[in-house]
Ligand SMILES: Nc1ncnc2c1ncn2[C@@H]1O[C@H](COP(=O)(O)OP(=O)(O)OP(=O)(O)O)[C@@H](O)[C@H]1O
């Protein structure tokens with residue numbers, strides 16, 4: 001059985017990742033592939049329990065370093081229970097946020113040293129790096145306006161302010177530039193259909 005492909009969707013709040021994860025899963029399923037759509041933080045029962053600790057509550061409930069450790073604890077469980085078994089079965093895994101969100105939020109945004117993050121990443125993710133990472137890029141105001149319109153309950157990260165989110169956007173673009181073989185920047189402006197077509201063209205070009 002050929003190993004499946006691992007695709008991650010990254011970028012700031014309200015850039016359309018979750019909407020496009022669903023679209024991409026539909027398109028791949030229509031091709032006859034086995035698809036597992038999942039998300040982080042979370043994606044397995046244990047990791048979802050940890051998600052509950054980090055996405056709600058007080059803005060400063062955790063230091064960035066502790067938050068990073070919680071994220072990688074969740075990621076470890078998610079990889080063991082969901083992602084690796086799926087890839088080994090030959091399924092394609094579409095994951096809504098993954099390690100680049102740790103690099104951006106806790107690293108660039110929170111000031112945790114990149115070397116510490118990469119040490120954890122090597123230990124926990126190891127060779128199971130994504131085959132393709134779609135980095136959604138959108139002006140911060142547009143993304144936050146979209147996210148507010150959605151009226152979500154999980155507002156801990158949304159509440160961090162414009163400067164934080166601008167730093168995140170720049171951070172995601174820097175991460176993409178550092179890993180050009182893995183990452184593709186997706187222009188997330190325009191309609192859901194337009195963005196979906198851009199993503200499909202990228203997946204086609206990179207993974208088949
Ligand atoms: N291309 C688009 N144009 C206009 N609105 C969009 C577009 N894509 C998504 N939306 C809407 O914007 C909101 C945010 O989209 P979505 O939840 O997919 O973003 P996200 O990147 O997953 O956000 P988060 O990081 O907060 O989870 C939703 O209400 C969604 O319906």
Ligand SMILES: [Mg+2]
Pocket residue numbers: 017018019096
């Ligand atoms: Mg989302």
